[in-house]
Amino acid sequence: MTDDYVIGVANSPLEVDGAAWDALLQTQSNPSPFMRHAYLAALHASGSASPRTGWTPHCITLHQAGELVAACMVYEKAHSYGEYVFDWAWANAYAQHGLAYYPKAVSAVPFTPVPGARLMARDPAARAALLQAMLQWCKQSGMSSLHLLFVEDEDASTCAQAGLMLRHTVQFHWKNTQPGYRDFDAFLQSLSQDKRKKIRQERRKVADAGVRFRSAQGRDITASDWDFFYNCYERTYLEHGNAPYLNRDFFTRMADTMAEHWLLFVAERNGTPIASSLIAIDSYPTRASGQNDSNDLVKVAYGRYWGALERVDCLHFEACYYQPLQWCIEHGYQRFEGGAQGEHKMARALLPVKTTSAHWLAHPAFADAVARFLEREGEGIAGYLDELGQRSPFRHG
Numbered sequence: 001m002t003d004d005y006v007i008g009v010a011n012s013p014l015e016v017d018g019a020a021w022d023a024l025l026q027t028q029s030n031p032s033p034f035m036r037h038a039y040l041a042a043l044h045a046s047g048s049a050s051p052r053t054g055w056t057p058h059c060i061t062l063h064q065a066g067e068l069v070a071a072c073m074v075y076e077k078a079h080s081y082g083e084y085v086f087d088w089a090w091a092n093a094y095a096q097h098g099l100a101y102y103p104k105a106v107s108a109v110p111f112t113p114v115p116g117a118r119l120m121a122r123d124p125a126a127r128a129a130l131l132q133a134m135l136q137w138c139k140q141s142g143m144s145s146l147h148l149l150f151v152e153d154e155d156a157s158t159c160a161q162a163g164l165m166l167r168h169t170v171q172f173h174w175k176n177t178q179p180g181y182r183d184f185d186a187f188l189q190s191l192s193q194d195k196r197k198k199i200r201q202e203r204r205k206v207a208d209a210g211v212r213f214r215s216a217q218g219r220d221i222t223a224s225d226w227d228f229f230y231n232c233y234e235r236t237y238l239e240h241g242n243a244p245y246l247n248r249d250f251f252t253r254m255a256d257t258m259a260e261h262w263l264l265f266v267a268e269r270n271g272t273p274i275a276s277s278l279i280a281i282d283s284y285p286t287r288a289s290g291q292n293d294s295n296d297l298v299k300v301a302y303g304r305y306w307g308a309l310e311r312v313d314c315l316h317f318e319a320c321y322y323q324p325l326q327w328c329i330e331h332g333y334q335r336f337e338g339g340a341q342g343e344h345k346m347a348r349a350l351l352p353v354k355t356t357s358a359h360w361l362a363h364p365a366f367a368d369a370v371a372r373f374l375e376r377e378g379e380g381i382a383g384y385l386d387e388l389g390q391r392s393p394f395r396h397g
Helices: 018-025 037-045 088-096 124-141 153-161 184-189 193-208 223-239 248-257 315-330 343-348 364-389
Strands: 006-010 055-064 067-077 104-107 145-151 165-175 211-217 262-269 272-285 297-308 335-340 351-361
Touching: 018 037, 018 067, 037 055, 037 248, 055 124, 067 124, 088 364, 104 124, 124 145, 124 153, 145 153, 153 165, 153 351, 165 343, 165 364, 184 193, 184 315, 193 211, 193 315, 193 343, 211 315, 223 248, 223 262, 223 272, 223 297, 262 315, 272 315, 297 315, 315 335, 315 343, 351 364
Parallel strands: 104 145, 297 335
Antiparallel strands: 006 055, 055 067, 067 104, 145 351, 165 335, 165 351, 211 262, 262 272, 272 297
C-alpha cells in the first residue's frame, strides 16, 4: 500500500463529509443512488440499518493530500438477513465445527440487491489500497470474513486480483434498446406473439377491474402519498409474517433529502387508492462524456417496493412492471432493474444478467472449502444462464 494514503475509519455515515462522498461516487462507472450519502445516512439515522438491527456501520476512507480519493461502507453483522447473497450454509458449517462465523463484515446496500460501486476510488491504485485497508481492518477487528455484494466490474477485478473469491447470481433487467422504443406498443411488437398476447391480457384484466393509475415524481409526491405507500408496503411484509426492513422515518428522510430519486405509482379504483409501487430513478453522465449532456446520460430505474390493500388479478404485474416500463419508454430511460431472482420477469422482457460478489474468509481450511463450492456453483450458474438464454421473450430470439 502506498504510504501517502491516510486511512480513516468512521463509525457512522454521519461522521463523513457527504459532499466529498457524493463527489467521489459520481466518478464511478455505476454510481447508484443507493450509495449516496443521504441514502446511507437515512438508513442509519432512522434506525433501519443500525447496530440495533444488526447493521453496525463503518466508513473506511483514504485521503491523499487532504482529498478523499477512496471510500467504502462496511457493516459489521451478527446475522445474514437483508443481503440477498445467501451464506447461511457457510455459517452453519462454522457452527458445526465449533467456530464463530459472526461477526462478519459486509460491504453492501442494506436490504437492496442493486449492483453498483462498493469500492469507490479515484483510480485503480486507490481502489486496490482501499481493499487492502478493508482487509486489514477485518483482521484487526476479528471478523471471520468480508463480503462485497453486487459489485461493479472494476470492483470485481480488484477483488479477484487481491485473491478474493468471486460468486455469481442472476438478476433480471429490462433494456430500452437503441434508439429506444417509440411507445409501449412498439415495445410489445418486439416480443413474441404469445408474450405480447399475455401482457395485453394481463393489462386488460386490471383495466376491466376499474383500476386506473396515477404517478408522482420527486417533490410532487405528497406526504399523504408517502403515508399511503408505507401502509401498502408495511402490509405486504406483515402478510408474510415479517416486520418491514425500512421504517416510516426512513422514507420521510428520503422525501426530505432525495425526493428527486423517487417515482410513485398509485392504483385507484373509483377514486380510492388501493395499491402502490415505489421506483427509484437516477441519471448520470457516462464516464466517457463527463458532462451532463442529455444525449450522454445513463438513465436507470430500479423496481423496489410495492403493496396492495385489495386483491386484483394481475395488479402486481401492472404496478411493478408495465407502469414503470411504460414510464421508462416515455422518459427515455435505458434500463429498468427488476431486483433479485424471479424467472417470471422474463415473460415481461426482463432478461437475465449475471451479478457478482466477492468473498474473503480468514480461516484457510474453510476458505478452501468455499472456493471448491463456488467453483461448482459457478458452473451451475453458467448453465442456468445458458438455459435462460434459450427462452428469450423477443421475436426471432
